[in-house]
Amino acid sequence: MRGEWQSYDAGQAYDELVTPKGQPRAVARSLINHLQKYAPDEMLARRNAADLCIREMGISFTVYSEAGNIDRAWPFDIIPRIISAKTWQTVSHGLAQRSRALNHFIHDIYNRQAILADEVVPADLILNSPNFREQCLSVKPSHKAWAHIAGSDLVRDRNGQFYVLEDNLRVPSGVSYMIENREITKRVLPELFLNQSILPVDEYPARLYATLASISPRRIVRPCVVVLTPGIYNSAYFEHAFLAQGMGAELVEGGDLYVDEDDIVQMVTVDGPRRVDVIYRRIDDDFLDPEAFRADSILGVPGLMRAWRAGNVGIANAPGSGVADDKVVYAFVPDMVRYYLNEEPLIDNVKTYLCMRDADRDYVLENIESLVVKPANESGGYGIMVGPHADARTHKRYRKLIEQDPRNYVAQPTLSLSTAPTYCDNGIAPRHLDLRPFILYGRDTWVTPGGLTRVALEEGSLIVNSSQGGGSKDTWIVE
Amino acid sequence: MLSRVAERLYWMARYLERAEDTARLTNAYSHLILDMPTGAEPGWKLLIDTIDAHVSYHKRYKVFNERNVIKFLLADVDNNSSIRHAIKQARENVRTARDILPAQAWELVNECYLFVNEAAPQSVARQNRYEFLEEVISRTQEIHGLIDSTVLRDQGLWFIELGQYIERADMTSRVVDVAAGAILAQTSNARENKSRADNIMPAIPLLWANLLKSLSATSAYRRKVGPLLGPTEVVDFLFRSSQFPRSIAFCVNQIEENIGLLRGPKGLLRYVRNTAYNVLEFDAAKGSPGDLHQFIDELQEQLAEIHGGCHEAWFELPDRSSGDA
Numbered sequence: 054m055r056g057e058w059q060s061y062d063a064g065q066a067y068d069e070l071v072t073p074k075g076q077p078r079a080v081a082r083s084l085i086n087h088l089q090k091y092a093p094d095e096m097l098a099r100r101n102a103a104d105l106c107i108r109e110m111g112i113s114f115t116v117y118s119e120a121g122n123i124d125r126a127w128p129f130d131i132i133p134r135i136i137s138a139k140t141w142q143t144v145s146h147g148l149a150q151r152s153r154a155l156n157h158f159i160h161d162i163y164n165r166q167a168i169l170a171d172e173v174v175p176a177d178l179i180l181n182s183p184n185f186r187e188q189c190l191s192v193k194p195s196h197k198a199w200a201h202i203a204g205s206d207l208v209r210d211r212n213g214q215f216y217v218l219e220d221n222l223r224v225p226s227g228v229s230y231m232i233e234n235r236e237i238t239k240r241v242l243p244e245l246f247l248n249q250s251i252l253p254v255d256e257y258p259a260r261l262y263a264t265l266a267s268i269s270p271r272r273i274v275r276p277c278v279v280v281l282t283p284g285i286y287n288s289a290y291f292e293h294a295f296l297a298q299g300m301g302a303e304l305v306e307g308g309d310l311y312v313d314e315d316d317i318v319q320m321v322t323v324d325g326p327r328r329v330d331v332i333y334r335r336i337d338d339d340f341l342d343p344e345a346f347r348a349d350s351i352l353g354v355p356g357l358m359r360a361w362r363a364g365n366v367g368i369a370n371a372p373g374s375g376v377a378d379d380k381v382v383y384a385f386v387p388d389m390v391r392y393y394l395n396e397e398p399l400i401d402n403v404k405t406y407l408c409m410r411d412a413d414r415d416y417v418l419e420n421i422e423s424l425v426v427k428p429a430n431e432s433g434g435y436g437i438m439v440g441p442h443a444d445a446r447t448h449k450r451y452r453k454l455i456e457q458d459p460r461n462y463v464a465q466p467t468l469s470l471s472t473a474p475t476y477c478d479n480g481i482a483p484r485h486l487d488l489r490p491f492i493l494y495g496r497d498t499w500v501t502p503g504g505l506t507r508v509a510l511e512e513g514s515l516i517v518n519s520s521q522g523g524g525s526k527d528t529w530i531v532e
Numbered sequence: 533m534l535s536r537v538a539e540r541l542y543w544m545a546r547y548l549e550r551a552e553d554t555a556r557l558t559n560a561y562s563h564l565i566l567d568m569p570t571g572a573e574p575g576w577k578l579l580i581d582t583i584d585a586h587v588s589y590h591k592r593y594k595v596f597n598e599r600n601v602i603k604f605l606l607a608d609v610d611n612n613s614s615i616r617h618a619i620k621q622a623r624e625n626v627r628t629a630r631d632i633l634p635a636q637a638w639e640l641v642n643e644c645y646l647f648v649n650e651a652a653p654q655s656v657a658r659q660n661r662y663e664f665l666e667e668v669i670s671r672t673q674e675i676h677g678l679i680d681s682t683v684l685r686d687q688g689l690w691f692i693e694l695g696q697y698i699e700r701a702d703m704t705s706r707v708v709d710v711a712a713g714a715i716l717a718q719t720s721n722a723r724e725n726k727s728r729a730d731n732i733m734p735a736i737p738l739l740w741a742n743l744l745k746s747l748s749a750t751s752a753y754r755r756k757v758g759p760l761l762g763p764t765e766v767v768d769f770l771f772r773s774s775q776f777p778r779s780i781a782f783c784v785n786q787i788e789e790n791i792g793l794l795r796g797p798k799g800l801l802r803y804v805r806n807t808a809y810n811v812l813e814f815d816a817a818k819g820s821p822g823d824l825h826q827f828i829d830e831l832q833e834q835l836a837e838i839h840g841g842c843h844e845a846w847f848e849l850p851d852r853s854s855g856d857a
Binding site: 295308 | 536624
């Protein structure tokens with residue numbers, strides 16, 4: 054290794070690109086050899102080019118704050134994260150397996166409830182969950198598919214072993230950034246693509262369309278698929294527009310749709326009403342239909358649940374899918390794989406302590422300083438307490454929270470997340486990261502090659518969420 | 533196509549046209565001021581007259597000086613007649629109709645927005661103004677070029693053109709109204725007041741030349757009418773030329789054509805045809821400056837009526853709160 058790469062040291066963590074001895078891993082050799090040739094100002098020039106590119110492409114996300122909503126440029130690190138195709142294959146199979154099990158589970162919960170009767174999963178855990186929607190009971194969506202689009206967060210431990218940290222089954226976002234990150238890398242570091250075979254990622258919108266079309270109630274050649282967005286002020290609006298454009302679908306808001314007297318969903322067009330077959334909704338269950346859920350919602354469509362229950366429209370993800378997206382239910386996914394598929398899980402969960410269990414709770418209360426405590430029902434990294442990074446007062450506060458509402462808390466050992474070389478203000482340094490692949494489930498199952506790598510830009514930080522100062526990297530699966 | 537999306541494309545086009553036309557107008561006017569003999573300048577108030585923005589102007593400024601007026605037209609972000617506001621609105625509309633337009637359209641509009649935001653505040657001074665305005669014009673032209681060469685020939689494009697020509701007809705008529713009105717007033721003033729006449733009369737052809745220039749009509753006029761500039765010929769050309777793409781007759785014809793392609797309501801189509809007929813019937817040789825002004829006033833009302841007709845035909849969403857009340 055040469056130049057500033059010589060002093061690169063990932064410490065205890067597994068580094069994605071560099072071995073503990075400081076040599077490039079086989080998959081990263083070509084990349085690091087290339088980057089080593091750059092003088093420091095050359096690296097800076099490439100980074101500036103990337104920043105400019107992001108600004109001009111208008112890749113942004115919205116951060117909510119008390120001072121108002123800010124449209125921020127997408128934070129991007131120019132050094133890609135690389136995984137070998139061989140390693141990825143196992144992970145990919147594991148994710149597909151997981152998605153199959155989760156969909157079986159949701160279908161079971163809203164129909165026979167066999168897994169509860171067999172006491173593999175405690176019934177009260179599910180039936181009393183705020184994510185369990187009575188309105189979905191006895192519905193049988195096409196292909197028994199509920200969570201058509203899942204985004205599972207993966208991390209790697211000290212040995213480089215992959216684990217699933219959580220499954221996002223409601224409205225997971227980030228896939229557009231996965232595609233745009235590749236676009237940026239191609240623009241600012243085109244030389245890197247010359248001598249390697251890097252799996253392309255831009256197939257996603259076409260795959261998404263195929264998945265959505267496969268749940269159309271009408272068997273027609275080009276069913277009418279729409280993307281339902283809460284509107285321009287949503288943090289993921291950029292992505293909603295991106296996906297609609299990529300699929301050639303209409304991007305609609307609640308006000309563009311209505312349900313007619315025959316329980317058919319129509320959209321208001323300049324030629325009059327047009328029937329909608331499939332809705333890829335990017336709004337939460339709560340806001341989907343003021344007749345069925347929150348009456349004060351102005352984002353949704355009155356009567357939508359009626360139309361869906363009557364089988365006149367496909368909704369992705371299906372209402373009620375969130376019942377499996379809960380940090381407590383997560384702990385049971387390996388059991389679901391065994392129960393429904395009669396297979397061993399190909400990809401493991403992170404060891405999870407459920408505070409609702411007496412023994413687990415005692416352990417958590419005693420060892421809170423070394424654990425990561427998470428509320429069962431939050432996303433975006435909110436409400437997470439990282440034991441080793443928190444002070445005694447915070448530990449005390451969380452102990453109290455857990456005792457008050459044990460069902461709502463889980464704890465996991467503090468993982469030493471893997472790192473990758475990241476171009477920071479004072480040169481190239483290791484930063485912690487995770488990976489969010491996307492899994493499509495309709496008539497067929499499909500997993501993105503790689504996914505969105507999120508990186509904690511602050512030294513030592515483990516929080517990768519973009520709303521909390523995280524950035525992202527292009528992710529390469531290399532053959 | 534969704535009604536909401538159609539409306540956004542329509543407004544995107546209107547705002548882009550507004551930005552471009554305001555840039556042309558300001559540019560031409562800034563040049564005119566340089567050429568005028570001292571004491572004969574028509575004053576900066578005229579620009580505010582043109583865009584009919586007295587109310588919002590007086591919310592911010594007391595006097596009509598160059599700095600205030602230019603700042604108002606270029607850089608005031610909360611003034612809905614400024615270039616900066618128009619580009620911001622165009623971007624908002626593209627942002628929410630991104631799925632219909634080619635991806636590059638968003639990039640161009642976004643770049644234009646970034647440019648205007650950064651450069652507008654520094655472009656009030658004369659030395660930067662010209663460059664800024666030229667850049668606004670060429671960037672908006674670039675966006676239209678992209679749209680013209682990549683957008684499907686279907687409803688989307690027809691709504692874009694509809695918005696563009698309604699806005700352009702409106703702007704052209706305003707420019708003619710105010711500029712021609714001012715020039716004619718100067719001329720008759722000069723005739724009555726011999727002492728000022730020597731100062732002003734030689735400058736009159738220059739004023740007409742600048743009116744053409746502000747609508748980018750100079751060379752078209754020369755080719756179709758000739759090098760001599762007379763009030764009747766200039767007004768007639770800007771009103772009735774069927775070949776010059778910024779004339780009112782041309783714009784109204786385009787509005788009619790696009791409403792036809794969109795299969796608009798018969799009543800609306802009839803109304804537009806009637807407007808086109810009125811424009812062709814206008815005789816610039818007859819009548820006083822007052823007649824011209826009144827005719828343009830009526831024309832602008834008709835354009836507002838056409839806008840209302842389009843809104844009713846295509847953009848209105850069903851009232852969700854209606855129920856059975």
